[in-house]
Amino acid sequence: MQEFKDWKGFINQILVDSGQFKNPVAEFKGEAEIETYKTTDKKSLTEIKVGYLKDNLLIYLQIFNPTVPGYNKYVEGEYFYQHDFSGDGKTYGNPALEFNERNRNGVLSILKNGLKGKEVQFLKNGKVLKSKLYILESDLNFNYSYDFSTRDFWKKIFGQKIDKMDGIEKREIELKSIFSGI
Template identity: 65%
Template sequence: MQGFKGWKEFIYQVLIDSGQFENPTSHLKNATLIETFKSKDRNSLTEIRVGYFLQENKLIYLHIFNPIVPGYNKYVEGEYFYYYDYNDKNSYGDPALEFNKQNVNGVLTLLKNGLKGKEVQFIKNDRILKSILYIDGVNPKFNFLFTYDFTNRRFWNKVFGKRIDKMEGVKKREIELHTIFNGIKNVLQHRL
């Protein structure tokens, strides 16, 4: 962690020095600085969106985004870090991570390991109607499943209508999340 003043400098250094991401674009939204790092791979639509609360040098979120996986994007949309996310003794706490060694190592592990899990999509006429998202946790006990319906069907039609996966002409596609973001390969471990 030595040599880094805070989250913004640390994340910039890790993503840019990896050679996988371009310099970020930035904008302010209230007291949050948001940076978007786009992949240098022209065949990839992956972006990493980072939200910082600069006044207190805290990391609010780090979202990996790709339009190919709308279910995963919906999942991360409301996600943010909690104060104790990388603390073994406590959980949750206030929003955002302080800049300390334990949290830096946790975020670095997230960036190094990439995404784990898959998104199963149900498609008709080139339109994704439904996604089932399987997120692999660190421990198999903590695997998660989320379902997202992207149709405009009313609630009762979703409940009592025909299941999307049983509709005529619907095709199933599976996308392994590691193909969207497989992790940072060249990490500055010597500076930590």
């Protein structure tokens, strides 16, 4: 693989050369530069947002698709930390990833392997009211739950559970169908 000097060149090369994504649109939010890559597949709504900080640091790489609102909510607050791909047992550290071989390999692995897990949605009249997100394939008891209904706080706590309501349709979406990798 070609030698790169920064995250922007590296990620751009991978996504655009794959033929699956167009050149990004860039914008600035505070101290971050965000590049949004839209898919070349006219049937897909998937886009990838990549956030960079000054000094060549990668703060996030987020995959979005409007058909999986639970997963979108999950990735909204996900950021990279200094030790995310280190094998030394350390966790977290400073925000963002330095541009080095270990971190490049970690990000490349994410892009090549795609998403894992599934989102189980509970819909009424075509609108997602609740979503359960299963990220860990090894533990189906571990999930993130998101309530998208317009019920007030007390009804969410003490009211009928959405999945038990009349007229609720259940839909499962494999996250791999949203982004299967490069």
